[in-house]
Amino acid sequence: MVPGTVVSALAYPLGIGLAVWHLAAGPLPKGPDALSNLVTATGTTVFVAGLGAMCLPALVGALRRGWWTLLPWVPMLPVYYGLVSLAAWLGLLEWLLAPYRWNKTEHGLSATSRTGAMRRRR
Numbered sequence: 289m290v291p292g293t294v295v296s297a298l299a300y301p302l303g304i305g306l307a308v309w310h311l312a313a314g315p316l317p318k319g320p321d322a323l324s325n326l327v328t329a330t331g332t333t334v335f336v337a338g339l340g341a342m343c344l345p346a347l348v349g350a351l352r353r354g355w356w357t358l359l360p361w362v363p364m365l366p367v368y369y370g371l372v373s374l375a376a377w378l379g380l381l382e383w384l385l386a387p388y389r390w391n392k393t394e395h396g397l398s399a400t401s402r403t404g405a406m407r408r409r410r
Contacts, residue, residue, distance in 0.1 A: 297376035
């Protein structure tokens with residue numbers, strides 16, 4: 289599950305970029321028979337199902353809990369997942385370029401830390 293989450297976060301911009309490029313290129317291609325339309329129909333179905341799988345759980349969860357103020361934010365989930373993807377790409381680049389750098393948490397501030405940095409600030 290964890291590798292799949294990371295891979296999907298890294299692949300999200302590619303998938304969205306391809307979808308936008310194909311939609312901006314013109315109308316969906318139509319073939320002379322059903323078999324040639326299978327690729328277009330499958331791609332469209334997967335895209336719509338993916339958007340539904342992204343938005344419907346958040347929508348149902350907000351409705352069940354009565355969080356009506358969150359409902360207008362549900363359509364913004366693709367943007368949120370874009371930001372998750374950006375964070376995943378930045379994490380991957382940092383892991384490759386500076387694997388020993390730690391810029392997430394400032395350490396040594398606990399009152400019980402060996403450095404006692406928190407005691408000195410008082």
